[in-house]
Amino acid sequence: MRVQGHNVLAIIAAAIAIWAIGFLIYxxxxxxxxxxxxxxxxxxxxxxxxARMPFMIVMPFLTAIGLSMIVKWRxxxxxxxxxxxxxxxxxxITIAGRMYGWVYSFEPTELFGxxxxxxxxxxxxxxxxLAAWK
Numbered sequence: 001m002r003v004q005g006h007n008v009l010a011i012i013a014a015a016i017a018i019w020a021i022g023f024l025i026y027x028x029x030x031x032x033x034x035x036x037x038x039x040x041x042x043x044x045x046x047x048x049x050x051a052r053m054p055f056m057i058v059m060p061f062l063t064a065i066g067l068s069m070i071v072k073w074r075x076x077x078x079x080x081x082x083x084x085x086x087x088x089x090x091x092x093i094t095i096a097g098r099m100y101g102w103v104y105s106f107e108p109t110e111l112f113g114x115x116x117x118x119x120x121x122x123x124x125x126x127x128x129x130l131a132a133w134k
Contacts, residue, residue: 005072010133011064013128018060021122030114037111064126071130079132086127090119 001008026034035041067086076085095116104113 006065006068007130007133010130011027011061011068012066012131013133014067017125018063018072018122020027022060022118025118025121027064033110034114037108037114060122063123064130066132067123067126071127071134076127076131077134079128082129082131083124084127085131086123086125087120089127090123094119094123110127119129 067089067102070089071082071085074081074085076082098112098119101107102109
């Protein structure tokens, strides 16, 4: 199924990949460190009741849609061209934008590094999916 030339199933698969990479990094591998670096406590999570959690589905879909647009504009064809497109977007747009929070605040460098790794891996994977599955 296509919408304005974009493969909807590829966008869904890319969004799932972005979410899964984030889950692996932030929940499975580095949850304790991430909580320490952000200053989030179990009590704060329990008190909040996960009110923001429904938004976790929005971010991967917006990212996948945006990457689909860039892959199409760039006419990237094949998984390697998509991977490179996603990696370039991650470095020059997403990580560069994320860098503002690190430069102008006192957050730990490790947190910026973890977020950057997440963006690089997830954007590259999503780009590869989108360009391979045109």
